[in-house]
Amino acid sequence: MATYQERALDGASPVDLVVALYDGIIRFLYVAIAAVERGDVRARRIAVKRALAIVIHLQARLRMDIGGRPAQVLSEFYASMFALTVQASLGASVQRFEEAIGCVRSIRDAWKQVASEQAQTGSSLASPAAKSRIVRLSPLPNETEDASRWTA
Numbered sequence: 802m803a804t805y806q807e808r809a810l811d812g813a814s815p816v817d818l819v820v821a822l823y824d825g826i827i828r829f830l831y832v833a834i835a836a837v838e839r840g841d842v843r844a845r846r847i848a849v850k851r852a853l854a855i856v857i858h859l860q861a862r863l864r865m866d867i868g869g870r871p872a873q874v875l876s877e878f879y880a881s882m883f884a885l886t887v888q889a890s891l892g893a894s895v896q897r898f899e900e901a902i903g904c905v906r907s908i909r910d911a912w913k914q915v916a917s918e919q920a921q922t923g924s925s926l927a928s929p930a931a932k933s934r935i936v937r938l939s940p941l942p943n944e945t946e947d948a949s950r951w952t953a
Contacts, residue, residue, distance in 0.1 A: 816916040819859070823909035826855045830886070830902045837893045849890040856883050878908065 813821070829852035836844035860879040863872045882901055889897030 814916065814919060816912060816919055820909060820912045820916055822855050822859060823905055823912060826852045826882075826905050827902055827909065829855070830898050830905070833890065834895050834898045837895050837898070842893075845890060845893065849886060852886055853883060856886070875908075878904075 829848045832848035833845050833852065836842075836848060856879050860876060860883075863876055863879075865872050865876070868875075882904060885897060885901045885904070888894070889901060
């Protein structure tokens with residue numbers, strides 16, 4: 802028997818599925834914060850692993866050949882969120898987890914707006930205006946601050 806969450810996504814548009822993935826990242830980052838506050842290292846690592854798995858999934862599904870600039874910006878965003886989440890986990894930093902949640906939430910909200918526009922217009926593709934909104938809203942952590950700590 803399918804769970805409520807599985808049924809809720811039946812028939813969802815691709816944009817709605819992306820929003821659900823962002824919701825998952827946010828949910829797991831909150832679980833990581835709760836684990837940090839309890840001092841539960843194992844739970845923090847599990848939650849971070851799940852959040853990062855979603856980020857990796859989203860990154861891997863980008864189509865750079867057809868996505869153009871929005872795909873490039875999202876790729877950079879996902880890389881930044883991966884690094885910020887790892888940094889938050891290594892330092893057991895509630896503040897860094899909250900920073901990551903804020904960044905993810907702003908992009909999630911942009912995708913939610915795209916989903917709403919699609920529902921209103923009946924379109925299955927994001928409009929150029931909607932794509933540019935996602936690009937403009939992509940908050941990246943202060944790269945000059947973080948660049949010296951992260952190497953390839």
